[in-house]
Amino acid sequence: IAATNAISDIYAMGAQPLFALALLGVPINVLPLEVIQQITLGGESVCAEAGILIAGGHSIDSVEPIYGLVAIGVVDPKQMKRNSGAKPGDSIILSKPLGVGILSAALKKEQLSDTAYQDLISITTKLNKPGQVLAQLDAVHALTDVTGFGLAGHLLELCRGAKLSAQIQWDSIPVIEEAVKLVKEDVYTGASVRNWHGYGHEIQMSGSFSAWHQHLLSDPQTSCGLLVACNPEASDQVLEILRSDGFTNAKNIGTFAEGSGLSVV
Missing domain, CATH: 3.90.650.10 (PurM-like C-terminal domain)
Incomplete structure (x- = not known):
């Protein structure tokens, strides 16, 4: 869900995603390794569906599990859609x-x-x-x-x-x-x-x-x-x-x- 949410920000501007960077925070020696693997595999599966790779990222010791992506994309400035372009009657x-x-x-x-x-x-x-x-x-x-x-x-x-x-x-x-x-x-x-x-x-x-x-x-x-x-x-x-x-x-x-x-x- 976190990965989909991050990549969808790219699509919402009409852009094409290129790659992502992951942030993973877990309580060391508390969360089972299998659970951590499931979290990362979930993010990777969404990125694969979007046609991109997780190019790197950062992991930290955290009190609570944290997972998120920084999604990078590219867009033609002429086609980029903002939230300020609506017109009367639209x-x-x-x-x-x-x-x-x-x-x-x-x-x-x-x-x-x-x-x-x-x-x-x-x-x-x-x-x-x-x-x-x-x-x-x-x-x-x-x-x-x-x-x-x-x-x-x-x-x-x-x-x-x-x-x-x-x-x-x-x-x-x-x-x-x-x-x-x-x-x-x-x-x-x-x-x-x-x-x-x-x-x-x-x-x-x-x-x-x-x-x-x-x-x-x-x-x-x-x-x-x-x-x-x-x-x-x-x-x-x-x-x-x-x-x-x-x-x-x-x-x-x-x-x-x-x-x-x-x-x-």
Whole structure:
């Protein structure tokens, strides 16, 4: 998951990954060697899928296990997509379903079903490779990935960068089914609350929405999907590129407009 998350940052700018450097921290003489090998092999397998090697790195003695990558890539400056290029009328497309933060919280509380655990792993270990293809389309104006600030936070970043507002339709947002069930049972992360405190004043929601809707919008994601701003006439093409690469939950969730802030309807 950590390796996928790191490399996906490269894809989110429309870049091609070249190689990675690994950081491994383990409690020496505490964590079994077999576990350490599984961690490193997991990272290597993701890098192999991305077509790159781990060219080196650093290992340290740590109180808790730590693993991460520094991913290096290259991009044509003319095709690099930033989070500030959205235009009024652009469609907003999300490639992966929300809710992995809630599933992670349930896992820590031993409340996660086997099926939802498999969903968590499959979603967070899927590389955002289509970003490299989408960046080549002139109709794609902005691109980012949804991570720690949640869907609402990263969408607001696109809004601020382009000095625009956004409107999204709740029923169009792809969400992991069990995440909805869990959040209705008050399973969510503290980070989602902190996220909402940080930007909730920029979001308009009607009285028909509840606190659990807020927790999903601000749910911190790890290795989650791409958020794409594109010409509405190209939205079908963008969705086809995503779905043909296995992003079957990709959906058009809203539009950008003049103004500021985010509204959810």
